[in-house]
Amino acid sequence: KSYQKIDDDLFDELEEILITADIGVQTTMDIIDAIKDKVKSEKIKDPLAIKELLKEQLFEILNELSDDEKLKIEPSPAIILVVGVNGVGKTTSIGKIAHRLKGEGKKVLLAAGDTFRAAAIDQLQVWGKRAGVEVIHHQEGSDPAAVIYDAIQAARARNAEVLICDTAGRLHNKKNLMMELEKIFRVVEREYSNATREVLLVLDATTGQNAIQQAKIFNEAADITGLILTKLDGTAKGGVVIGISRELKVPVKFIGVGEQKEDLQEFDSKAFVNALFGQE
Amino acid sequence: MVFEGLAEKLQSTLQKLKGKGKVSEKDVTEAMREVKMALLEADVNFKVVKDFINKVKERAVGAEVLESLTPGQQIIKIVNEELTALMGTTQSKINFSSKPPTILMLVGLQGAGKTTMGGKLANMFKKQGKRPLLVACDIYRPAAIKQLQIVGGQVDVPVFTLGDKENPVKIANEGIKHALDHGNDFVIIDTAGRLHIDDDLMGELQNIKSNVKPHEILLVVDAMTGQDAVNVAEHFNEKLGIDGVILTKLDGDTRGGAALSVRAVTGKPIKFVGLGEKLNENSIEVFHPDRMASRILGM
Ligand SMILES: Nc1nc2c(ncn2[C@@H]2O[C@H](COP(=O)(O)OP(=O)(O)OP(=O)(O)O)[C@@H](O)[C@H]2O)c(=O)[nH]1
Numbered sequence: 001k002s003y004q005k006i007d008d009d010l011f012d013e014l015e016e017i018l019i020t021a022d023i024g025v026q027t028t029m030d031i032i033d034a035i036k037d038k039v040k041s042e043k044i045k046d047p048l049a050i051k052e053l054l055k056e057q058l059f060e061i062l063n064e065l066s067d068d069e070k071l072k073i074e075p076s077p078a079i080i081l082v083v084g085v086n087g088v089g090k091t092t093s094i095g096k097i098a099h100r101l102k103g104e105g106k107k108v109l110l111a112a113g114d115t116f117r118a119a120a121i122d123q124l125q126v127w128g129k130r131a132g133v134e135v136i137h138h139q140e141g142s143d144p145a146a147v148i149y150d151a152i153q154a155a156r157a158r159n160a161e162v163l164i165c166d167t168a169g170r171l172h173n174k175k176n177l178m179m180e181l182e183k184i185f186r187v188v189e190r191e192y193s194n195a196t197r198e199v200l201l202v203l204d205a206t207t208g209q210n211a212i213q214q215a216k217i218f219n220e221a222a223d224i225t226g227l228i229l230t231k232l233d234g235t236a237k238g239g240v241v242i243g244i245s246r247e248l249k250v251p252v253k254f255i256g257v258g259e260q261k262e263d264l265q266e267f268d269s270k271a272f273v274n275a276l277f278g279q280e
Numbered sequence: 281m282v283f284e285g286l287a288e289k290l291q292s293t294l295q296k297l298k299g300k301g302k303v304s305e306k307d308v309t310e311a312m313r314e315v316k317m318a319l320l321e322a323d324v325n326f327k328v329v330k331d332f333i334n335k336v337k338e339r340a341v342g343a344e345v346l347e348s349l350t351p352g353q354q355i356i357k358i359v360n361e362e363l364t365a366l367m368g369t370t371q372s373k374i375n376f377s378s379k380p381p382t383i384l385m386l387v388g389l390q391g392a393g394k395t396t397m398g399g400k401l402a403n404m405f406k407k408q409g410k411r412p413l414l415v416a417c418d419i420y421r422p423a424a425i426k427q428l429q430i431v432g433g434q435v436d437v438p439v440f441t442l443g444d445k446e447n448p449v450k451i452a453n454e455g456i457k458h459a460l461d462h463g464n465d466f467v468i469i470d471t472a473g474r475l476h477i478d479d480d481l482m483g484e485l486q487n488i489k490s491n492v493k494p495h496e497i498l499l500v501v502d503a504m505t506g507q508d509a510v511n512v513a514e515h516f517n518e519k520l521g522i523d524g525v526i527l528t529k530l531d532g533d534t535r536g537g538a539a540l541s542v543r544a545v546t547g548k549p550i551k552f553v554g555l556g557e558k559l560n561e562n563s564i565e566v567f568h569p570d571r572m573a574s575r576i577l578g579m
C-alpha cells in the first residue's frame with residue numbers, strides 16, 4: 001500500500017509490520033513513539049520518509065553494537081562456548097563455524113559437551129567429519145564439565161587455536177540445568193583462563209517473545225558475548241533480537257540460513273532490517 | 281511489563297470507571313487495549329488478536345455487562361470464555377483405526393520436538409496395551425536414525441529403519457509392512473524437520489501420505505514459536521491436511537500464544553502437549569484448552 005499522508009492508518013501498518021516480525025509490543029510502541037516525535041519535531045510531511053526513518057531507528061539499535069560483531073578468536077588459543085534452549089540449532093551452528101574456521105586455515109577442535117540428548121555426540125561427530133575437525137567426547141550420560149576439562153587439555157596438547165564446545169539444550173527456567181552450565185564455566189575459568197573467550201547464545205528466529213527471557217537468564221548465568229540467530233531461511237523474521245540487542249547490548253554475530261555447512265553468514269544489520277520489511 | 285496482573289489491571293481500570301458512574305463503550309475499548317497487548321505479548325498472531333478483540337468487544341458492550349456491578353470481572357469472564365472456545369472445547373484423542381495398524385505421522389519444523397514426541401507417544405500407548413513401532417523416515421539430519429533408535433530403546437519400543445540411503449516414502453511403506461508382519465498395531469512415523477516453504481520436502485510428505493494413508497497427521501509445534509506460527513500451520517495444513525497439533529516445550533516459561541494462533545488458522549485440535557526432554561508419562565499430557573487459555577493470558 002502507498003499512503004497519501006501521515007496518519008493513524010500509516011502508523012497502524014508500521015505497527016503490524018513490526019509486531020508480525022516478532023519485535024514485541026513494548027519495543028514496537030517505543031519505536032513508533034520515537035518516530036511520531038520525530039515527525040512532529042522535524043515537521044515531516046512525506047509518508048515515504050517514514051519507512052526510512054523507521055529503518056534508521058532499527059538500524060541504530062542494532063548498529064550501536066556492530067564493532068563487536070566479528071567473532072573474537074584472537075589471540076589464540078580461543079574457546080567458544082555455545083549455549084541455548086532445546087532444538088534451536090547449537091550443534092548445527094558449531095558444525096558450520098568449524099567448517100568456516102577450518103576454511104580460514106585455523107586448527108579447530110570440538111568438544112561434545114551435550115552428554116544428555118540421544119545421539120547428540122554422534123550428531124556432533126558427523127559434523128566433525130563434515131568440517132574435517134576432531135571431536136573430543138565421553139560416553140552419553142557422563143559429566144559435561146569433565147568433557148570440557150578433557151577437551152581443554154586436548155586443545156593444549158594439540159596446539160588447537162579454537163576449541164568449540166557444544167552443550168545440551170536447556171530451558172532457562174530450569175535452575176539445576178543452569179547450574180550445570182555454571183559448573184562448565186568454572187572449569188573454563190580455572191583451566192583455560194588465558195584463552196580468548198566467546199560465549200554464544202543461539203536463538204531460533206522462529207521464537208517469539210520468550211527469546212528475551214532466554215537471553216536475560218542465559219546472560220546472568222554465562223555472560224553472553226554474542227548471539228547466533230538461526231533458521232532465517234524460513235519465513236520468520238527474528239525481530240526479537242532487536243529488543244534483546246537494545247536491552248542486553250549483545251551483538252548478533254552470525255545468522256543460520258539452512259542445514260548445510262555453508263549456511264552460516266556474518267550478521268549484516270542492513271540486510272536484516274530490509275528483510276523485516278520484506279525487501280531483499 | 282505489560283503482562284503482569286492483567287486480570288487485576290482490567291478490574292481496577294473498569295472498577296475505577298464504574299465508581300464514576302456507568303462504564304461506556306469507550307471504556308471497554310480501553311480495556312480491550314490491555315487485552316490486546318497481553319495477547320500480543322504472549323505471541324498470539326497479530327491478525328488472530330485483531331479478530332479476537334473484535335469478537336470480545338461485541339459481546340462486552342452488551343447492556344448486561346456495562347450495567348452489571350462488576351464489569352471488570354464480566355469482561356474477564358468473556359475474554360476467558362472466548363479464548364477457551366477458540367482453543368477448542370473438547371480434549372481430543374487419537375482416532376484408532378478399526379483395522380490395525382493405526383498409523384500416526386509426526387511432521388513439523390526443524391527442532392520442534394518430533395522425535396522426542398515419537399518416543400513419548402510410543403511409551404504412552406505401549407502402557408495402554410498397544411504394540412507400537414517407530415519408523416525412522418528422517419534420512420537427512422545427522423544421526424537422526426541413531427537418535428530414534430536410542431529413544432526407542434529407552435521406552436522399549438522397536439524402531440524400523442532402512443538406513444539413510446533409502447527414500448523416506450519407501451521406508452514408510454516397508455515400515456507398515458513390517459508392522460503388519462510383526463503384529464504392531466500402532467505405527468509412529470518420525471519425519472525430518474522441514475520448512476513449510478520447502479516444496480521438495482513438503483512434496484515428500486505428500487508422497488508418504490498418499491502411500492501409507494496415515495490415520496493421524498500431527499503437526500508438532502514448539503510452544504515458544506512467535507508470530508510465524510500461523511504461516512507454518514497454514515502451509516502444513518494446506519499441503520498435507522493435518523488432523524491435529526502437538527505443542528511441545530510447555531515446561532518452559534513461554535506464554536504459548538502460538539497455541540491460539542495455530543488453532544485459529546487451522547481449526548484443528550491440539551491433542552497433546554510435551555513437558556520435558558524425558559520420555560515418561562510426566563512429560564506428555566492431553567491438551568486442556570482452559571488451562572492454555574489462562575496461561576496465555578497470564579491469569
Ligand atoms: N532451516 C534451518 N534449520 C536449521 C538451522 N540450524 C539448525 N537447523 C536444524 O534444526 C534442527 C535442530 O538443530 P540442532 O543443531 O540439533 O539444535 P540444538 O540446539 O543443538 O538442539 P539440542 O541439542 O537438541 O538442544 C536440526 O534439524 C537442524 O538441521 C538453520 O539455520 N536453518
Ligand SMILES: Nc1nc2c(ncn2[C@@H]2O[C@H](COP(=O)(O)OP(=O)(O)OP(=O)(O)O)[C@@H](O)[C@H]2O)c(=O)[nH]1
Pocket residue numbers: 086087117169171388389390391392393394395396397418421424471472473474528529530531532554555556557
Ligand atoms: N524442555 C523440553 N525439551 C524438549 C521437549 N520436546 C523436545 N525437547 C528437546 O528439543 C530438542 C529437539 O527435539 P527433537 O525431538 O530432536 O526435535 P525434532 O523435531 O525431531 O528435530 P529435527 O528432527 O531436527 O527436526 C531436543 O533437545 C529435545 O530433548 C519438551 O517438551 N520440553
Ligand SMILES: [K+]
Pocket residue numbers: 086087088204206390391392502
Ligand atoms: K524450535
Ligand SMILES: [Mg+2]
Pocket residue numbers: 090091092114120166167168169
Ligand atoms: Mg545439540
Ligand SMILES: [Mg+2]
Pocket residue numbers: 394395396418421424470471472473
Ligand atoms: Mg527428529
